[in-house]
Amino acid sequence: MNEVVIFKFMPFIIYSISLLLSAIAGLLVYLGLSNKVERLQTRIRLKHSMIKSRKKLLEEAQHTKAEEWLKLAHYPLGLNGLRYNLLVGGFIVFLAINYVLFPTMADGASKATFFSIFIIGTVAALALPSNPFSLFIYFMKKVIDYQNAKKNAEVFMLYDLLINEIEMMTVSRINTYNVLRNLKPYFVALDKPMTMLLTSWSNDEGPKIALEKFAETLNSKESRALIGVIENLDELDRETALSHLRGMHSMFVRSQIENYRRKRKITTDLLSLPIKTTHFVIILNFLIVIVTMVSVILKSSRM
Template sequence: MLMLLTVFVHLIAVSGAIGSGILFYSGISTQEELMLGKFRIQHEFVKRVRRLKDENEESKLEKILKDAGYPFGLNANRYTAIFIGLMLVILVAYVVTPAFRGDGFNLFGLVSVVAVFLIGTPDIKYSGFNFLMKKVKELNQAKIQAEVFTFYELALNELRLMENSRIQAYTMIRDLAPNFSKMAPSINMLLFNWNTVGHASALDSWAKEVGGEEARALASVFKTLDVVDRDTAIKSLEGQQEMFMKAQIENFRRRIKVKADLAKLPIMATFALLMANYLAVVVIMCLNLLNSNM
């Protein structure tokens, strides 16, 4: 609701600026004044739009979408525009247009607007949007943890295949980086921070960003790769094999559960629409009966 109020206030402000610009144009005559007025209106409009974008980028909605990995490329500004636009289309098509045609009050249209708002708003904790983003976040986190396990296996196999006893952790991570997709941004940042803030701080930041006990354990091993021999590094990683295997099994179960929950969403949405339609029909029938008795 807060998001809608913020957008509504800015729309009123922009409309007021446009209206004042029209009135301003009607009261001036010289070409210089026309150009100056045009620049002032453009500046005010750009300032309002930029302020709205900045507020969206720092909003709760932006944080939710960022945690979910920006699904379908949606950020707060794009989602707000799509959400408001969809509500306006439904409102005009099913409420405003029938009213202008003289068809009377359209209860189904009003119920549709309310349903879209309840499903799509991020301001209600248990809305459909928040539920979907929570599941997408869980699925992305499960995929990241699966890549952490792959990272562990690739590093262990790389050490086993090495002929030299000297290990360069930075080179190993850089060579393994193309094998990952979900972890690609965090690994690229790890490589960047390696030579700027130091390998220990870079690995700690990477483990914190990825999350999980497995990432922290892997980071602790990589911290010592440059100062230990190959056999010691292999034993360190092999000592964590049981932990990684258990985590991988649990992570696989979690991914199956999240995918099953996401697969249920179309069925749940269809059931909710059928129930809403049924309630609308019942209410309309009751209203018609009351009107006929009166």
């Protein structure tokens, strides 16, 4: 059996050895016909060309659909558009080599091979960011919704901490910048937006522009209502500020309950994805086994 396999792959082994020897011969000819300075110049040109190609590739990756979705999702698992495309492309190539190329080289094209091509094409389509029905977009939407739910939960926490901080103050006037700076370490999802808020607050843009950008980043009805009060805290005394904040209590309680329900649903959906994927792989494997068995039976019956 091993001898038969070796003879089947013998033409490809010969071609591979021929290509390797040709490459070595070309390298030796190049080394013999060029001097040290010319080789150095060639290496510099190749290095410059590689750097230029890499820069162009990175720039093009910034404008892909995958990059747009991953940016909205704040790059989960450290993936960006280029890394995602390379990962998916490498996985598809691996499947094609393992389930199409090698079986075709060993036994020739069969129904199982065409079925494998169909399955690999389906997997590729489900991973395409440009496909509106792909699993990639579905997963990204769930991640974005989950992150928005976390942000809204921390907006509610900011509301409670603001009330507690102002209640514990001994002075009648409020310094909004110091209050927000003291509260910043308590947040995770709002850490970056609050850092940008405090940075813009203390530079030439001023508090009004900083709070407008902060509201655009959070982009929710509750955050805009809270920021509307924060904008005027410096001009209000302690009691008036507390009355304004407490006046939003019922709205924040209702929103927090709804946000908790939405967050639980999204968490359940995300946690169920591995289970659904496992079921899909089991069903797919079952179909491949059936198709392979039928192909073998039909082939043996013809013989």
